Amino acid sequence: MSVQERKQRERADRERLIVATARELAEQQGWDAVTTRRLAERIEYSQPVLYSHFRGKREIIGAVALQGATELATAVRAATSAADGPRARVAALARTYLDFAADNPAVYDALFQLDGGLAYAQEDTPAPLKDAFAALLETLGEVAGDGVQPGLFTEVFWAALHGLATLTRAGRLLPEDAEERLELVVDRLAVV
Numbered sequence: 001m002s003v004q005e006r007k008q009r010e011r012a013d014r015e016r017l018i019v020a021t022a023r024e025l026a027e028q029q030g031w032d033a034v035t036t037r038r039l040a041e042r043i044e045y046s047q048p049v050l051y052s053h054f055r056g057k058r059e060i061i062g063a064v065a066l067q068g069a070t071e072l073a074t075a076v077r078a079a080t081s082a083a084d085g086p087r088a089r090v091a092a093l094a095r096t097y098l099d100f101a102a103d104n105p106a107v108y109d110a111l112f113q114l115d116g117g118l119a120y121a122q123e124d125t126p127a128p129l130k131d132a133f134a135a136l137l138e139t140l141g142e143v144a145g146d147g148v149q150p151g152l153f154t155e156v157f158w159a160a161l162h163g164l165a166t167l168t169r170a171g172r173l174l175p176e177d178a179e180e181r182l183e184l185v186v187d188r189l190a191v192v
Helices: 003-029 036-045 047-053 055-079 086-103 105-112 128-145 149-171 176-190
Strands: none
Touching: 003 036, 003 055, 003 128, 036 047, 036 055, 047 086, 047 105, 047 176, 055 086, 055 105, 055 176, 086 105, 105 149, 128 149, 149 176
């Protein structure tokens, strides 16, 4: 291995460490606790080293969001591929999405609530975000209904899931009705 290859590998390792540490800290204490000073202390590098990877917290949030989008797409595809039939796939997608939001609140915030400097629904949208949407579209496109554009249907279904995830997390919805809500969204929106 050349010196340059070793340096590139070390740089990539440091970057992964920064992102993993930011994510861990955000999940434990919230995004307000994630500062460049605290990250530098936790990873045992100086702040200038951290800034050589990311221009600031905004870019770190963006990196966590991209990692989360990849994980969400993987989880959705795994759940839907294991389900039998269109309705079961849509229900698995919805359940997986809501579970992801509940199990990874800081990542979910990085994806959808915080400014990570990422473009959504544009030409320059990063590939992991496009792939996460594609993972939803793969299942939801088949139940959009006649005359309904699959991408538009996927946006509406996604918005419904996002609303459920956000309102549930904020304590605005009764937890005991979660399953009934999920079934209602699947049954009313998906044409199966």
